Amino acid sequence: MKSAILRFISLCLFCAVFLSGCRSTGSEFLGKWVNKADPNDSFQVVRNRDEFLIVSQDGKVGATYKDGALEVNGALLSADLTYVKQTDTLLGPGFFGNVEYKRLK
Secondary structure (H helix, E strand, O other): OHHHHHHHHHHHHHHHHHHHHOOOOOHHHOEEEEEOOOOOOEEEEEEEOOEEEEEEOOEEEEEEEEOOEEEEEOOOOEEEEEEEOOOOEEEEEEOOEEEEEEEOO
């Protein structure tokens, strides 16, 4: 009985470690995000095969995961979206510094 319990606990621990390692890169960016200062400014990040797609009211823009951030390549310049794990927010460039986006549940 004791060895069966030990095997079960070992199997559960192995599964937990294996499944946590299978999390795909950049999945923390997925979801709907809204600007904390302006609720009318929102977008959604979805996966598009190996890349990401940022969908807003204005249209769709492709992004790639690079060095822990989403790199959004526009027509004239590129911008990085950075995920802040402690607050579950995204930081993006704005006119006067960074803009903070919170995840909609």
